[in-house]
Amino acid sequence: MTELQPGQSINIDRLLARIDELATIGAIDGTEGCARLALTDEDKEGRDLVVTWMNDLGLEVTVDGIGNIIGVMEGNGAPVMCGSHIDTVRTGGRYDGNLGVLAGLEVIETIQTAGLALDRPLAVGIFTDEEGARFAPDMLGSLVYVGGMALEEALDITGIDGAVVGAELERIGYDGPAPLPGPVPHAFVELHIEQGPVLEIEGITIGAVESVQGISWTEVEVVGQSNHAGTTPMGLRKDPGFVAAACANFVRELALDLGDPHVATVGRIELHPNLVNVVAARATFTVDLRNTDEATLQESERRFAEFLDRTATAEGCTFATRELARFEPVIFDPAVVDIVERSAINLGYNVHRMPSGAGHDAQMLARVCPTAMIFTPSENGLSHNPAEYTAPADLEAGANVLLHTMAALANDGLSTQQDGASQ
Ligand code: HGY
Ligand code: MN
Ligand code: MN
Numbered sequence: 545m546t547e548l549q550p551g552q553s554i555n556i557d558r559l560l561a562r563i564d565e566l567a568t569i570g571a572i573d574g575t576e577g578c579a580r581l582a583l584t585d586e587d588k589e590g591r592d593l594v595v596t597w598m599n600d601l602g603l604e605v606t607v608d609g610i611g612n613i614i615g616v617m618e619g620n621g622a623p624v625m626c627g628s629h630i631d632t633v634r635t636g637g638r639y640d641g642n643l644g645v646l647a648g649l650e651v652i653e654t655i656q657t658a659g660l661a662l663d664r665p666l667a668v669g670i671f672t673d674e675e676g677a678r679f680a681p682d683m684l685g686s687l688v689y690v691g692g693m694a695l696e697e698a699l700d701i702t703g704i705d706g707a708v709v710g711a712e713l714e715r716i717g718y719d720g721p722a723p724l725p726g727p728v729p730h731a732f733v734e735l736h737i738e739q740g741p742v743l744e745i746e747g748i749t750i751g752a753v754e755s756v757q758g759i760s761w762t763e764v765e766v767v768g769q770s771n772h773a774g775t776t777p778m779g780l781r782k783d784p785g786f787v788a789a790a791c792a793n794f795v796r797e798l799a800l801d802l803g804d805p806h807v808a809t810v811g812r813i814e815l816h817p818n819l820v821n822v823v824a825a826r827a828t829f830t831v832d833l834r835n836t837d838e839a840t841l842q843e844s845e846r847r848f849a850e851f852l853d854r855t856a857t858a859e860g861c862t863f864a865t866r867e868l869a870r871f872e873p874v875i876f877d878p879a880v881v882d883i884v885e886r887s888a889i890n891l892g893y894n895v896h897r898m899p900s901g902a903g904h905d906a907q908m909l910a911r912v913c914p915t916a917m918i919f920t921p922s923e924n925g926l927s928h929n930p931a932e933y934t935a936p937a938d939l940e941a942g943a944n945v946l947l948h949t950m951a952a953l954a955n956d957g958l959s960t961q962q963d964g965a966s967q
Pocket of ligand 1: 674675676682683901902903904
């Protein structure tokens with residue numbers, strides 16, 4: 545068996561071929577994107593394809609009770625794991641999540657083909673429902689994997705379409721037997737597209753990700769009184785549609801007031817009965833607030849709650865809120881971030897340390913083992929959009945950094961002697 549050579553590269557054509565093939569599942573007509581909402585038939589089809597590739601590589605494949613799929617190479621001791629997700633949002637691109645999983649398979653095939661010796665086995669994980677777009681919270685599968693949510697609670701979650709997680713997992717045949725919480729890896733590394741503009745603007749190829757910002761998702765239901773749009777004087781209205789619109793405007797103003805990196809989004813608004821000539825009876829909408837600083841995130845939650853109360857009350861409406869997701873900022877393991885940065889430099893790529901604006905499964909694995917992430921640039925900073933694009937040279941760079949980072953971690957690049965030492 546041989547050592548990994550400093551210049552050893554993955555096979556980019558093989559990686560691109562897998563990315564392209566997986567993207568045909570749930571393909572969005574006329575675009576490069578795909579739609580595979582968690583636990584839908586398209587998600588099942590994507591899972592089946594990647595499991596076939598895992599089996600072709602001779603990996604030991606397990607599926608746990610929340611549908612996480614883990615493929616492990618033969619070997620002794622806790623594996624060095626990589627991975628991500630293959631579920632997408634409804635306007636998804638072909639790289640978000642998929643790159644981290646398929647680059648993991650490519651790393652393993654490169655190591656097998658070159659007959660390379662590693663002190664530890666490698667593993668690739670596909671975590672269920674990372675997006676949280678159909679079933680909140682996001683990162684659901686990895687959250688359950690690390691014991692952050694009981695399986696029973698997760699299986700009971702009802703989605704935006706009324707489907708229930710447990711029933712959907714059973715329907716698609718991914719309610720697996722593997723134990724939860726899952727086996728703790730020696731270390732975890734996630735390769736992901738940046739999904740933002742920073743790397744492209746700075747002309748940097750690799751992001752060594754040091755942290756993930758905090759996330760706060762709330763669903764708000766405002767109840768008023770449906771009435772005739774033509775006959776109801778403005779002063780007599782109880783219009784939840786107005787309250788929802790006022791809240792969408794407020795969170796934008798709030799984000800501008802707090803300044804970067806604070807972001808705020810009203811991504812989903814549903815009016816009932818949603819008709820041109822009816823003052824709505826009910827408005828249901830979501831508020832997504834994020835910040836790298838927990839105290840500021842809490843301040844934004846507090847200021848929004850006060851605005852909602854004041855505005856709904858003044859409009860004669862009642863309201864209820866439901867927390868969909870709430871994760872504090874996460875700091876990745878400095879030793880693993882160092883290895884990512886050093887791997888990139890040794891491979892001749894320029895590299896930039898940065899936070900992640902998006903949530904990722906790595907922020908959950910960081911609860912149980914040394915973890916970090918690798919970013920590659922997103923063209924025009926675009927993501928959660930079918931036009932999402934990352935150039936092949938950047939995909940190759942990211943996968944090469946993943947290869948060398950995982951090899952370093954497998955050959956004890958970490959000072960820790962214990963498997964999966966807590967942070
Ligand atoms: O919402 C997120 O940050 C991720 O795409 N789930
Ligand atoms: Mn993602
Ligand atoms: Mn995403």
